[in-house]
Amino acid sequence: MAKKTIRMRKQKTIYIRPIYPFSFVGTFFKPSHFPSKLVYWQNGQLYQGIRISERILGLVISDASRDAKPRVKIDIYSDTNVTKSIVESLRKEIIFRYNLAGDISEFVKNFKSDPLLISPIKRWGGMRPSISYSLYEFLMVTTVLQNATVRRSVQMLDNLLNDFGIKLTFAGQEVFIIWQPRDMTQISEEKLKKLKVGYRAKIIKRISDDFVAALIDEENLRQIKNKEEVRKQLLHLYGVGPQSVSYILFEAFHFYEALNYLSPWEQKIYSQLIFNNKKTSAKRIIATAKRRWGRWCMLALHYLFEDIFWRRQSEEIPWLEKEIRI
């Protein structure tokens, strides 16, 4: 059990208007993501915790679009009242994390007749790359994803959250929020290893230390428009390699063409979706995607990927099940 629990009550509701075209479900719920206690999706609503300048808030995010005008509703929960400046910082943060100010109209326009994308775009047109987490939180997640099956990743994160996370109770649900970098400074590697994270203990420590020392700063990175510069800075972090960086560049920083690495299991899935076989190399898939979709190449793959995971929820896709190691 988490050592700390915060019970929250509803304080305020705000609305955000995303840029058209927009898919609420596609943007706020990613069926391909591994299941964690950090976010909870139910009945078209997303529950999550978030830190805004040292304050912890609970959010219930839902679709409030009207007359084809996209609109996102956010109910804000907290154990104390929230000031106007917290609310405004939260608004900005949500707009960035979920890329609500991003404009992907050109992608939709250009490829809505592309044979591979025609039905994903019909279903999810307006879906953006997004992530519920802060950069630090995302790095903790990519660390537990390394060299592990889904079950083991979940176990590692659960163990960490039980010792260092905070449980938030609001709107009749429970979600957890990850510790802060400074909470790790006095925790020994040995103690982390008891939580069965193995060699990742060192990674968790060193990334946390770098955040505490302000060697890495999410706000700064967000200002950088050059993808390769962001990549370079992320790769400086211990335990962060090409796989983690590719997730982060696309999902956290929204570079639609961040595509130069595919892990073996993803390669098999894309190979099947694009070439109808399992053995087309990652290199060839990447080259094809770049040629076909240009500066939207990673976004295009994302549409294919999420679409097949959505279909998996309602139909049997035996070849896919084999590639997803539970």
Added chain:
DNA sequence: CATCAGGGCCCTG
């Protein structure tokens, strides 16, 4: 029982 391969990354040679 022993061995091995994971939804990587680091380090060495």
Added chain:
DNA sequence: CAGGGCCCTGAT
């Protein structure tokens, strides 16, 4: 640039 080692777990 290739390949061994790192952690744990479940499969064989």
